[in-house]
Structure formats: structure tokens, C-alpha cells
Amino acid sequence: MYRTCAFCNGKLDGDGGPSGLGVGRRLAFDEWRSRLWVICPKCSRWNLAPLEERLEQIEALARAAREGRVAAATEQVALIRWQGYDLVRVGKPPRLEFATWRYGERLKARRREQLKFVVPLTVATVGLAVAVNVAAGGSVGVFVWNMPRMAQWMYRGIVGRRAVGLVEPPICERCGTVMRLQARHMAHARVVPDTKADLGLVLSCPSCHAEGAMLIGPEAQAALRQGLTYLALTRRRRERAEDAARLVEGAGGPERLIRDVARRELTLRSIAPERRLALEMAVDEQAEVAALERQWREAEEIAEIADGLLSTTAELEAELRRLKERGPDGGQPPS
Structure with missing residues (x-):
């Protein structure tokens, strides 16, 4: 197996895990078509494994996938976490199960990012305040006590002033000004249904x-x-990923949760905190699996051409037919 990406020439990370390829931390496979890819961590393109290296490795990945946890899925693609590896299973996946590991890790990452700002600022300010407090005879004790809250408030302000990443800022239909949107302005936005997309976001003009x-x-x-x-960041109480995952699952999946929220046409700040996290989870999953599906379709076109050119021996052809004729659990392929 090659060690660099065929598209960007970047180094392929990982050791291949259950695949035995010796390379790759995110691997994609299709049991029915006998496809195996290593996904580049740099450009996210799918690198097709050589034909002679796929046959047994696909079966090993399928076994690992059955032991893993499904993080997100559509009718064609499932993202599965198995130990330290991401497995992308192409084809109709098992029943969607919302694993909370991704969102739990994401919430932890947010808190770590916040602490990187809050803790050093608090320590530095408290040190300065203690020195001033001693010199002033203890008159700034209240300020020292409230410093952690002030640091958190400053951090929220920084995050809230981050520009919303749009290709082109919209123009307000009411006042005609260009809407320079920041993250804090989204608190007044309303999630609404849209006939052309899963959801629409009605924006409140900052002007x-x-x-x-x-x-x-x-x-x-x-x-x-x-x-x-x-x-x-505006909530003091920490929301749990497990609770949000149950809300998504209880709604019948990400699409249904998004439709239900859009049907109510509420502003973001008026949605309950647990439901906001569930909405974020649902939107993230839809975006991720949509990207995976686009990448898979592109990679599948390349694989069709490559396998048509490379599959030349009778032994390989027989093995490919055998894999295509067996189901994911040893049964018949899907109709």
C-alpha cells in the first residue's frame, strides 16, 4: 500500500488498524463492490487500495464495523467509530444508533479552548490584584473573587464577535445595509422550513x-x-451530549428533528439549551454524511475505472464474485 495521497501527495497517517494495510486512520470500504479506500487526513480525498490488498482486509473492516458505534448515517454511507479509527461503511448501514462520543469530545474541546483563555487571564489578573489588594489594604477583594466570571464574560465576547463565514454578506431588505454578521447576531435568527433545503435561517439585521x-x-x-x-457559552449549566443524543433519537433522526424545530419557527435563543445542542448535533451529522456521500461518489467513479483496468486474473475475478454474492453477515446481497 502506498504511503502518500495520490491527490495531494500528503502523508497518509495511521497504521491501518483492522485493515492490515499498515497505513490509514480513516478507512472506507464497500463490501458489495469490493472497494477499499484510505482517506487522506489533509485533503479528505479517497485513495483506492490496490486490488490485491483488498480482499481479506475488507472482511476484517466489516467485522470491526459491526463491533463499532455508528456516529452518523444515510442510506448509502455510515460513519463508524472503532477504537481509535474512523470507518466509513458504504452501502445500506445497520439501524442508526447515535453514539455520543463525537459530541462529548466536541464539548470537552470547547471547554479546553475556553480554559486556555480563562485560566491564564484569571491567574495573571489575580496575581496583580493581590498585589494591589495588599497595597490598598484589602479593598479590592470583591474584584478578585469575581475575576473568573469576568474572564468567562470576556471569552464569550470574543467568540460572539467572530464573523459568520459567508461567501457574500446579505443585504437587508428593510434598510438596505450590508449585514456584517457576527456569531452573537445569530441568537435572534429564526429557524424556518424551506422547500428547497432542509431548513432556512431568517436573519435579524444588526443595523x-x-x-x-x-x-x-x-x-x-x-x-x-x-x-x-x-x-x-452563555449557559452556566453544562449540557450533556447523551441527553441531546436522546432528543435526536427520540425525534426519529436528524432530519425529523430539524424539520420539527423549523416548523416551530423559533429564534435560536428561545430554544431550550438541551434542544439547541440536539439541533447542532443533527445539523453537524447531516453536513458530515453529505460530504462523505459526495466524496464516496467521486471515489466510486474512479474505482469503477481502476477495477475495470486492473482486474485481470481469474483468481481475483472469482474472489470478487464471492464477496459480492455474500451479505454483510454471510447472507445474500441486498436486492
């Missing part, structure tokens, strides 16, 4: 404070995620 534009598609998803990240 006139009227609803002046609407985003749909990927831009709505990106703006929504930034707004939800900011609002998560």
Missing part, C-alpha cells in the same frame, strides 16, 4: 433589528452552527 434576509443550504448550516456554539 435596523428587523428580519431582513434568509439563508438556506450550506450557508444556513454554517451560520446556525456558529450561533449555536456562541449560545452554548
Whole structure:
């Protein structure tokens, strides 16, 4: 197996885990078509494994996938976590099970990022305040006591002022100004249903404070995620990924949860904190599996061409037919 990406020439990380390829930390496979890819960590392109290295490795990956936890899935692609590896299973996946490991880790990462700002600032300020307190005879004790809260408030302000990443800022239909949107402005945005996309995001103009534009598609998803990240910092109580995952599962999956939230047409700040985290989880999963499906379709086109050119021996052809004729658990292939 090659060690560098065929598209960007970047180094392929990992050791291949259950695949036995000796390379790769995120691996994709299709049992029915006997495809095996190593996904590049740099450019996210799918590198097709040589034909002679796939046959037994695919079976090993399938066994690991059955032991892993499904993080997100569509009818064609499932993202599965197995130990320290990401396995992308192509084909109709098992029943969708919401694993909370990804969101638990994401929440921990947010807290670590916040602590990187809050702790050093608090320590430095407290040290300075103690010195001033001694010189002033103890008159600034209240200031020292409240410093951690002040540091958290400053951090929320920094996150809230981050610009929303849009290709082009919208223009307000009411006042005609260009809407320079920041994450904090998303608190007043409303999630609404849209006929062309899963959801729309009605924006409140920072200048006139009227609803002046609407985003749909990927831009709505990106703006929504930034707004939800900011609002998560405004809560003192920590939301649990497990609770949010249960809300998504109870709604019948990410798509149904998003439709239910959009049907209510609430502003982001008026949605309950646990439901906001569930909404963020649902939007993230939809975006991730949509990207995986696009990458898979592109990789599948290349694999069709490559296998047509490389599959030349009778032994390989027989093994490919055998794998295609067996189901994921040794049964018949799907109709």
C-alpha cells in the first residue's frame, strides 16, 4: 500500500488498524463492490487500495464495523467509530444508533479552548490584584473573587464577535445595509422550513433589528452552527451530549428533528439549551454524511475505472464474485 495521497501527495497517517494495510486512520470500504479506500487526513480525498490488498482486509473492516458505534448515517454511507479509527461503511448501514462520543469530545474541546483563555487571564489578573489588594489594604477583594466570571464574560465576547463565514454578506431588505454578521447576531435568527433545503435561517439585521434576509443550504448550516456554539457559552449549566443524543433519537433522526424545530419557527435563543445542542448535533451529522456521500461518489467513479483496468486474473475475478454474492453477515446481497 502506498504511503502518500495520490491527490495531494500528503502523508497518509495511521497504521491501518483492522485493515492490515499498515497505513490509514480513516478507512472506507464497500463490501458489495469490493472497494477499499484510505482517506487522506489533509485533503479528505479517497485513495483506492490496490486490488490485491483488498480482499481479506475488507472482511476484517466489516467485522470491526459491526463491533463499532455508528456516529452518523444515510442510506448509502455510515460513519463508524472503532477504537481509535474512523470507518466509513458504504452501502445500506445497520439501524442508526447515535453514539455520543463525537459530541462529548466536541464539548470537552470547547471547554479546553475556553480554559486556555480563562485560566491564564484569571491567574495573571489575580496575581496583580493581590498585589494591589495588599497595597490598598484589602479593598479590592470583591474584584478578585469575581475575576473568573469576568474572564468567562470576556471569552464569550470574543467568540460572539467572530464573523459568520459567508461567501457574500446579505443585504437587508428593510434598510438596505450590508449585514456584517457576527456569531452573537445569530441568537435572534429564526429557524424556518424551506422547500428547497432542509431548513432556512431568517436573519435579524444588526443595523435596523428587523428580519431582513434568509439563508438556506450550506450557508444556513454554517451560520446556525456558529450561533449555536456562541449560545452554548452563555449557559452556566453544562449540557450533556447523551441527553441531546436522546432528543435526536427520540425525534426519529436528524432530519425529523430539524424539520420539527423549523416548523416551530423559533429564534435560536428561545430554544431550550438541551434542544439547541440536539439541533447542532443533527445539523453537524447531516453536513458530515453529505460530504462523505459526495466524496464516496467521486471515489466510486474512479474505482469503477481502476477495477475495470486492473482486474485481470481469474483468481481475483472469482474472489470478487464471492464477496459480492455474500451479505454483510454471510447472507445474500441486498436486492
